[in-house]
Amino acid sequence: PPRSTLFPYTTLFRSGQTASTQAQASWAGDGWSTGDAFIEQSFIPCADKPEGTASPVSTADECYDGPVLTLSMDGTSTSLVCNAAETSCQAAADNGDVIKHVTSSGNGTGTYNTDYWTVTERDGTVYEFGRNELPGWSSGKPTTNSVDSVPVYSAHSGDPCYSSSGFTSSVCTMGYRWHLDYVKDVHSNAMAYYYTQSTNYYGEDNGAHNVSYIRDSYLSHIDYGFTDGGAYGTVPDRVAYTTGDRCVSGTCDPLNSANAPNWPDVPFDLICASGATCTSSQYAPSFFSTVRLTGINAEQYSTASSSYVTADSYALTETLPATGDGTSPTLWLSKIVRTGSDTSAGGSSSVPLPPVSFTPIDLQNRVDTVTDGLPPLYRFRIATITTETGSVISPVYGQPAACTAPVTTTPSSNISSCYPVYWTPAGYTQPFLDWFNNYVVNSVTQTDPTGGAPAVVTAYKYKGGAAWHYDDNEVVQPKYRTYGQFRGYGDVQTLTGDGVNDKQTLAETTYYRGMSDDNNSTAVTLTDSAGGTHDDANQLAGLPLETTSDLGNGGPVDHSAIMSYWVSAAVATRTRSGLADLTANWVAPAETYARQALTDGGSTTWRETETDTSYDAATADADFGLPTRAYTHTVPVHATYDQC
Numbered sequence: 001p002p003r004s005t006l007f008p009y010t011t012l013f014r015s016g017q018t019a020s021t022q023a024q025a026s027w028a029g030d031g032w033s034t035g036d037a038f039i040e041q042s043f044i045p046c047a048d049k050p051e052g053t054a055s056p057v058s059t060a061d062e063c064y065d066g067p068v069l070t071l072s073m074d075g076t077s078t079s080l081v082c083n084a085a086e087t088s089c090q091a092a093a094d095n096g097d098v099i100k101h102v103t104s105s106g107n108g109t110g111t112y113n114t115d116y117w118t119v120t121e122r123d124g125t126v127y128e129f130g131r132n133e134l135p136g137w138s139s140g141k142p143t144t145n146s147v148d149s150v151p152v153y154s155a156h157s158g159d160p161c162y163s164s165s166g167f168t169s170s171v172c173t174m175g176y177r178w179h180l181d182y183v184k185d186v187h188s189n190a191m192a193y194y195y196t197q198s199t200n201y202y203g204e205d206n207g208a209h210n211v212s213y214i215r216d217s218y219l220s221h222i223d224y225g226f227t228d229g230g231a232y233g234t235v236p237d238r239v240a241y242t243t244g245d246r247c248v249s250g251t252c253d254p255l256n257s258a259n260a261p262n263w264p265d266v267p268f269d270l271i272c273a274s275g276a277t278c279t280s281s282q283y284a285p286s287f288f289s290t291v292r293l294t295g296i297n298a299e300q301y302s303t304a305s306s307s308y309v310t311a312d313s314y315a316l317t318e319t320l321p322a323t324g325d326g327t328s329p330t331l332w333l334s335k336i337v338r339t340g341s342d343t344s345a346g347g348s349s350s351v352p353l354p355p356v357s358f359t360p361i362d363l364q365n366r367v368d369t370v371t372d373g374l375p376p377l378y379r380f381r382i383a384t385i386t387t388e389t390g391s392v393i394s395p396v397y398g399q400p401a402a403c404t405a406p407v408t409t410t411p412s413s414n415i416s417s418c419y420p421v422y423w424t425p426a427g428y429t430q431p432f433l434d435w436f437n438n439y440v441v442n443s444v445t446q447t448d449p450t451g452g453a454p455a456v457v458t459a460y461k462y463k464g465g466a467a468w469h470y471d472d473n474e475v476v477q478p479k480y481r482t483y484g485q486f487r488g489y490g491d492v493q494t495l496t497g498d499g500v501n502d503k504q505t506l507a508e509t510t511y512y513r514g515m516s517d518d519n520n521s522t523a524v525t526l527t528d529s530a531g532g533t534h535d536d537a538n539q540l541a542g543l544p545l546e547t548t549s550d551l552g553n554g555g556p557v558d559h560s561a562i563m564s565y566w567v568s569a570a571v572a573t574r575t576r577s578g579l580a581d582l583t584a585n586w587v588a589p590a591e592t593y594a595r596q597a598l599t600d601g602g603s604t605t606w607r608e609t610e611t612d613t614s615y616d617a618a619t620a621d622a623d624f625g626l627p628t629r630a631y632t633h634t635v636p637v638h639a640t641y642d643q644c
Contacts, residue, residue: 008033024265027218027293029318029333030380037180039117039129042068042475046153052577055155057167059206060284062152064159081572081584090572090584096122096625107132109147112172124186130178134192134231141232145195146181148214149173150285151204168205184228191224192231202285203278210275216289238308242295248320264320264328266290292318292331311342325375332360332380359384367418367435369405374425390450398442400462407435411483415465422480431480457498463491470519478578487513487541495553504553514541528562539567539585559596566590571619586625588615608635
């Protein structure tokens with residue numbers, strides 16, 4: 001299926017979020033996303049220190065802060081490390097993609113250099129971001145509206161739009177997000193993505209000018225089933241997205257001061273009209289949505305009706321439940337209904353399935369101190385999912401090491417289930433250091449109220465404490481950086497079965513978390529069960545170190561594996577003010593040691609094997625990062641069983 005048609009959900013980013021108008025839920029509801037792929041450039045307020053040095057004028061406008069770029073695709077994000085001319089980049093988590101920056105394309109976006117990006121995978125598939133005018137475009141044909149832009153000041157000589165005439169002349173419209181809008185493979189199969197953009201205005205240069213910018217954009221439709229160059233022909237297949245207001249009760253339209261209370265997670269006070277005198281709170285661009293996703297329709301072009309006909313559809317229902325702590329509600333996805341509408345096989349009408357429904361549970365994000373007058377900042381997580389067949393899935397959340405206020409833990413040595421964040425509550429003029437809760441899933445239970453099948457229970461245990469890495473986000477002012485970057489738990493046990501109706505199985509995984517040289521030069525060394533040691537390098541964060549499966553909970557080990565990795569030399573490097581250099585590296589398994597218990601001889605012995613893999617390590621080679629040889633052998637080596 002085309003990218004962006006699935007519904008991933010995560011509870012992780014609900015933790016640490018503040019009021020809904022400061023951390024607005026996506027258009028599909030809190031915790032949900034629709035898989036948007038993009039390249040994004042980050043800027044900082046000119047009142048901060050762009051590129052580490054104060055701007056000549058302090059304003060709330062966006063200022064250029066260097067090539068701080070992020071690629072988000074397939075549910076993962078990675079920083080980009082570009083060459084000096086910014087014509088090509090490497091992903092920090094390098095995988096062989098060739099990333100090119102195309103400038104002066106004249107693609108009609110209105111940005112200062114009409115740029116877009118291409119990402120070419122090693123299989124030859126090309127992804128284009130911000131092309132806007134697709135191959136075959138001519139005047140009068142639709143553009144993809146795939147480049148979101150904003151006025152950006154250049155505070156220092158050498159920056160993209162710097163002018164020797166002074167700060168007020170050193171401004172231009174720059175892209176801040178280039179959405180994926182065209183894909184083609186080596187067989188010339190192609191897809192096109194189209195977007196709807198929403199405009200707002202703000203008081204540029206401390207209110208001197210009323211200027212427009214793109215505050216939000218979202219998918220309109222995806223065309224597929226055509227060949228490269230055919231985007232403007234009759235496209236056979238389409239996925240269309242429908243939207244509604246982020247208002248679910250009362251009078252919604254128009255969005256004005258009288259109706260704004262019915263749009264509780266929209267910051268109405270940040271909306272400035274064209275030509276209006278913006279207030280001081282509107283002297284900076286702000287980014288928010290006023291729509292919610294109401295439907296996704298899979299359509300096919302009908303030659304009989306000369307129009308697109310729906311074959312399959314999903315209808316979304318959202319609510320705005322009260323938080324209970326006085327803060328504004330945020331959008332919650334309460335149910336999805338799938339309807340089949342293809343009658344070509346003989347059906348006479350559309351057939352809807354029973355809904356998939358979601359009930360919420362509210363958990364407080366702040367480690368609430370009742371004496372500070374600030375709310376606990378409740379945000380909702382999924383409490384139960386009821387499927388089309390009536391099965392009920394129920395997660396249970398917890399904190400392995402809960403915090404109580406006031407938190408006195410030193411941030412750099414914190415291993416608890418809370419973490420420090422600088423944030424600015426309503427009415428405050430400066431951020432202050434506060435502590436927020438982090439939640440994990442303790443268990444997931446699936447029951448069958450309809451058929452009465454036994455419950456399926458999966459439980460998780462988190463051992464050894466959480467890892468909190470120093471914030472390496474360079475657009476955060478150094479004085480506001482702290483140890484709030486979650487790196488997970490180093491040892492996680494997974495138990496399947498309820499231990500009553502069926503015995504529990506036990507699997508255990510230990511992880512690298514990238515904690516070496518964490519804002520210092522202290523190495524962190526991990527030790528596996530065989531006594532081997534491994535550097536917990538930053539590039540390895542999230543990768544498994546060791547996996548173990550036991551013969552039941554409390555039983556002996558059945559099999560296990562230990563993994564170590566090759567981290568390449570830096571393919572590209574960019575220096576950063578106040579932080580370690582940003583590098584692009586290739587990471588791949590170098591050695592896997594596995595053992596299997598053998599019990600057929602009356603006592604336990606072990607079959608041990610090892611696989612050693614080497615790679616092309618020459619960063620300039622076309623085959624850089626690909627395996628050059630793999631050698632699998634027994635431990636100790638027995639030539640009969642060698643494989644190379």
